[in-house]
Every structure is written in structure tokens, then in C-alpha cells.
Amino acid sequence: MSFDIDIVLRYGPLLLSGLWTTVYICALASLLAVAAGLAVALLYSLPFHPVKLLCRAYIEVMRGTPILILLFILYYGGPSIGLTLDAEPVGIVGLGLYGGGYFAEIFRAGFQSIPPGQIEAARMLGIPRRMIVARIQIPQMLTLIIPPSTNQVIILVKESALLSIITVAELTKNTTQMVNETFAVIEPYVAVALLYWLIIEGIAFAGGVLERRFGRAS
Amino acid sequence: MTAAISAVCIAAGMILGLWLSFGLISQNRAIRRASAAYRSFWRGTPILVQLLIVFYLLPTIGVDVPPIAAATIALAMNTAAFQAEIFRGGLLSIPPGQVEAARMLGIGILSIRVRILIPQMMRLVLPALINETISILKNSSLISVIAVTELMRTSQHVVSVTHRPLEAYTIAAVIYLAMNLVLARAGAYFERRYAVAAAR
Known part of the structure; x- marks a missing residue:
């Protein structure tokens, strides 16, 4: 058993294009997840029971079912209700909605951490709801929500490996292709593990920077 | 099948994770480093990749395992890393004075761990442990990829027979x-229940 660096170099471009696909899909999915999570958390804070129930159901379904099932429902089940999407958009939407369930919980905990007196005072002063959220609640909860958000994005990157199963040409898919073409096993998987590890260390580092930056501000 | 595999993985991962968590807080630097490296690998790469590595790598070094064994090994080793981190947090929250006192009384290190540290820690980490069980249950859907007939794989069969993906x-x-x-x-x-027990 020896390590053949030539194979890795020969398949370098293939792996790098997979890496790029993984990165941009994850970036878009993270944005979608944050947006969905924030929207659900805001709706959840409304004093309106049916909306609360719907939000709870969304969160429970997203957190209670495997992402693979969600992807399969979207990709293979979508066409039977007239929703035909390519693999990549399915990946982005699937990962985004899935992450949204987790981000909603993160944001909800963040909103709860702010003393209700502050919101009441702001209301009394006639500050509009939008401004309360953007200027009072979100800046204060940043310190609390940045660490779990970083974790969540890391989890999202790792979940994105599953998109290979619904034929998105991302990092894991391209690696399996490399395995199938070269019959080498060690080299491709070592390379792919390293690449994932690099992305994840990068995100963890960025998270640390954000944490220090906003930790100081408050 | 899904439930059985998840249960076995959680149980096996717990034993390995406990062992690893003591490694993470060991006085010995080499042991600590090795445990941290293990944790870094299993927490830092996607489970799908780990699954494929275990499944394809073991045969190349001459160990022939059925898919189900490969799946169980991969998931158990994965959850061990996460559980070790949970246990480490629990262990750190136990006052060090207790361990020192037990040592002074001449209680063996194994007894200290099994009789003093682990019971107290388990109560603290139970919620986190349940979360980990939930994620293992969800991640066990991935082993359908290496042809283990669990819930996910079975529904794929149903789809290929009935052509009704949405319902299945x-x-x-x-x-x-x-x-x-x-x-x-x-x-x-x-x-x-434990909150009540702890309050007594």
C-alpha cells in the first residue's frame, strides 16, 4: 500500500472544480438557511397562535428528518407535483430549508436572551418594529448566536457531501468518480478528507474572527 | 434495522467516547494529542466520506467486512468523537476536589471513574446525549448508500417498484x-427526573 501523489495531481482539476461547487452551493444554502431561520424566528415571536404552530411544525420536521429524505422528496418526489428542478437547485434549496430549521432555533434563543423591558421601552418611544429588530435585537444577540451559527455552517458543509447521491458534481461526487476511474482508494479519500477539513477549518477561523470582532463591540 | 443500527452505534460509541474523553483530559500529552487528532478527523469530515473510507479501505488492507459491519463501525467511530466532546464537558464540570479526595482515600483510578465521575457526569450530559442519538438516527439514513437495507434503502425499493417517490x-x-x-x-x-433527583 503506497501513496501515489501523481494520481492526485492528475485529478487535481476535477477535485478543485468539485471543491468550488461545494463552496458555492454551501454559501448560497447558508444564506438561504439564515434568511429562512430569521424569518421563522421572527414569525415565531408574533403573538398569533396558528403562525406559532406552523413555525414549530417547520422546525420539528426539519430537525426530525434526515436531510437525505428531504433531498429525495424534492428531487424525486417534486416532479409528481409538477416541481421539476435540476440537482443543484434542489441541493441549495434542500440544504437551505434544512439549515433554516436549525437557524430558527438559534435565532429564537437569541431573541429570548434580550430583556423584554428593552423592547417595551423602545415601543413606548415609538421606534418601529423593523428598527427594533435591526438596531436593538440583532446587534445584541450577535455574541450569543455567532458560535452556534458557525457550527451550523460547518454542519451544512458536511451535509453537502450528500448532494453527491442526487448527482450534483460536488467534491464527494468527483472523488467517487476518481475512485471509479483509477481504482485507487487511499489517495482520493485522503485528498477529499483534507479538502473538507480545509474548508471547515477556514469557516471555524472566520467564525472566530467574527466572534472576537462582535464580542468586543458589545 | 435503522433503530437497531442506531442503538448499537450509540452504545459502542459511548464506550469508545468515554474512553476517549478521559484521553482528552489526560495528564499525558501524547495521549491528549492522539485523542484530539482522532476527534478532529471524525468531527471534521462528512459522515458520507467516512462511511466510504471505512467501506472501501478495509478490503484493501485485507479485512473483508459486510456493508452492515462497515456502516456500524463508521457510525460508531463518528459518534464516539462527538460523545467524547460531550463527556469532556461533563467531566470538567465535576469539582476536581472530589477526585483529589478519592485519590487521598486510596480509591483506584478505575473506581474513581466508574463510581464517582461517570454517574455524576451522565446526569449532566443526558440532554446532549439525546441530541446526539437523534443525529445518529438521522445520519443512519446515509448507510443506504453502501447497500444496507435500512429504512431509507427500503423506501428506495418501494419507489423502484411503485414509481411513487413522493408518497414513499x-x-x-x-x-x-x-x-x-x-x-x-x-x-x-x-x-x-434528574433535575428533581439533583435538587434533593
Whole structure:
């Protein structure tokens, strides 16, 4: 058993294009997840029971079912209700909605951490709801929500490996292709593990920077 | 099948994770480093990649394992890393004075761990442990990829026979959801029970 660096170099471009696909899909999915999570958390804070129930159901379904099932429902089940999407958009939407369930919980905990007196005072002063959220609640909860958000994005990157199963040409898919073409096993998987590890260390580092930056501000 | 594999993985991962968590807080630097490296690998790469590595790598070094064994090994080793981190947090929250006192009384290190540290820590980490069980249950859907006939794989069979993906996968989703809601309820129950026990 020896390590053949030539194979890795020969398949370098293939792996790098997979890496790029993984990165941009994850970036878009993270944005979608944050947006969905924030929207659900805001709706959840409304004093309106049916909306609360719907939000709870969304969160429970997203957190209670495997992402693979969600992807399969979207990709293979979508066409039977007239929703035909390519693999990549399915990946982005699937990962985004899935992450949204987790981000909603993160944001909800963040909103709860702010003393209700502050919101009441702001209301009394006639500050509009939008401004309360953007200027009072979100800046204060940043310190609390940045660490779990970083974790969540890391989890999202790792979940994105599953998109290979619904034929998105991302990092894991391209690696399996490399395995199938070269019959080498060690080299491709070592390379792919390293690449994932690099992305994840990068995100963890960025998270640390954000944490220090906003930790100081408050 | 899904439930059985998840249960075995959680149990095996717990033994390995406990062992690893003591490694993470060991006085010996080499042991600490090795444990941290293990944790870094299993927490830093996707489970799918780990699964494929175990499944394809073991045969190349001459160990022939059936898919189900490869799946169980991979998931158990993965959850061990996460559980070790949970246990480490629990262990750190136990006052060091207790261990020092036990040592002074001449209690063996193994007894200290089994009789003093682990029981106290388990109570603290139970909620986190339930969360980990839920994620293992969900991640066990990935082993359908290496041809283990668990819930996910079975629903794929159903789809290939009936050509009704929406219904089959939705039913699978509902089954997963039901299992996880039961787990979450059990978690909430134990949390309350132990909170009462701890307050006494």
C-alpha cells in the first residue's frame, strides 16, 4: 500500500472544480438557511397562535428528518407535483430549508436572551418594529448566536457531501468518480478528507474572527 | 434495522467516547494529542466520506467486512468523537476536589471513574446525549448508500417498484420524525427526573 501523489495531481482539476461547487452551493444554502431561520424566528415571536404552530411544525420536521429524505422528496418526489428542478437547485434549496430549521432555533434563543423591558421601552418611544429588530435585537444577540451559527455552517458543509447521491458534481461526487476511474482508494479519500477539513477549518477561523470582532463591540 | 443500527452505534460509541474523553483530559500529552487528532478527523469530515473510507479501505488492507459491519463501525467511530466532546464537558464540570479526595482515600483510578465521575457526569450530559442519538438516527439514513437495507434503502425499493417517490419518501420522513419525537420526549422526561433527583 503506497501513496501515489501523481494520481492526485492528475485529478487535481476535477477535485478543485468539485471543491468550488461545494463552496458555492454551501454559501448560497447558508444564506438561504439564515434568511429562512430569521424569518421563522421572527414569525415565531408574533403573538398569533396558528403562525406559532406552523413555525414549530417547520422546525420539528426539519430537525426530525434526515436531510437525505428531504433531498429525495424534492428531487424525486417534486416532479409528481409538477416541481421539476435540476440537482443543484434542489441541493441549495434542500440544504437551505434544512439549515433554516436549525437557524430558527438559534435565532429564537437569541431573541429570548434580550430583556423584554428593552423592547417595551423602545415601543413606548415609538421606534418601529423593523428598527427594533435591526438596531436593538440583532446587534445584541450577535455574541450569543455567532458560535452556534458557525457550527451550523460547518454542519451544512458536511451535509453537502450528500448532494453527491442526487448527482450534483460536488467534491464527494468527483472523488467517487476518481475512485471509479483509477481504482485507487487511499489517495482520493485522503485528498477529499483534507479538502473538507480545509474548508471547515477556514469557516471555524472566520467564525472566530467574527466572534472576537462582535464580542468586543458589545 | 435503522433503530437497531442506531442503538448499537450509540452504545459502542459511548464506550469508545468515554474512553476517549478521559484521553482528552489526560495528564499525558501524547495521549491528549492522539485523542484530539482522532476527534478532529471524525468531527471534521462528512459522515458520507467516512462511511466510504471505512467501506472501501478495509478490503484493501485485507479485512473483508459486510456493508452492515462497515456502516456500524463508521457510525460508531463518528459518534464516539462527538460523545467524547460531550463527556469532556461533563467531566470538567465535576469539582476536581472530589477526585483529589478519592485519590487521598486510596480509591483506584478505575473506581474513581466508574463510581464517582461517570454517574455524576451522565446526569449532566443526558440532554446532549439525546441530541446526539437523534443525529445518529438521522445520519443512519446515509448507510443506504453502501447497500444496507435500512429504512431509507427500503423506501428506495418501494419507489423502484411503485414509481411513487413522493408518497414513499414522505412516509419514510414521517417514520423518522416519529422516532425522533419519541426520543426528544424521552429526553425531556429524563431531564425533568434528574433535575428533581439533583435538587434533593
